[in-house]
């Protein structure tokens with residue numbers, strides 16, 4: 001299973017603007033990029049906080065064949081939202097979750113936030129690539145890209161201008 005973290009951040013590394021949940025600060029160019037990029041993945045994983053923030057939009061766009069899995073310590077709380085094969089909730093460890101997804105013949109996983117889930121996978125050495133959209137903004141405060149300390153080295157794979165001031169950077173995680 002190849003895992004790619006996909007996120008939009010301010011130049012100073014925040015995935016939310018101040019205390020406001022969501023990623024409304026991201027440009028329309030990033031939204032187009034995200035939609036197109038996700039077509040190349042057969043599964044995605046996000047944290048329950050990200051799901052709670054964007055629940056309505058996520059549920060409106062539940063098109064097969066991509067399986068969305070939400071990580072939560074209390075999957076039973078989401079029983080009413082579960083749609084097997086489309087939207088599932090799990091308390092499995094990252095390694096166990098990826099093994100389960102692989103056993104279902106899924107091969108490419110998009111990791112879609114937020115900071116806690118990024119760190120959980122990164123510190124388990126389970127992220128292969130980072131695709132970061134850098135928006136031309138400084139927030140000073142907000143939810144950081146990562147919730148925990150790390151010392152991860154990266155190799156730049158590509159840089160692309162999505163719009164006049166918005167850059168997409170793709171990195172490989174060095175193991």
Ligand SMILES: NC(=O)c1ccc[n+]([C@@H]2O[C@H](COP(=O)([O-])OP(=O)(O)OC[C@H]3O[C@@H](n4cnc5c(N)ncnc54)[C@H](OP(=O)(O)O)[C@@H]3O)[C@@H](O)[C@H]2O)c1
Nearest residue numbers: 007008021022023047048049050072073113114115116117
């Ligand atoms: N700009 C972007 O690209 C971008 C992308 C994604 C998200 N975001 C934003 O980031 C914010 C959310 O980030 P966040 O870091 O606060 O939360 P998060 O990573 O989305 O989710 C945290 C939740 O994940 C669950 N969790 C954490 N560790 C777990 C573990 N070991 N096993 C099982 N479940 C676990 C817990 O859910 P329970 O409490 O249910 O147990 C926890 O509350 C939102 O505002 C969202 O909009 C921005």
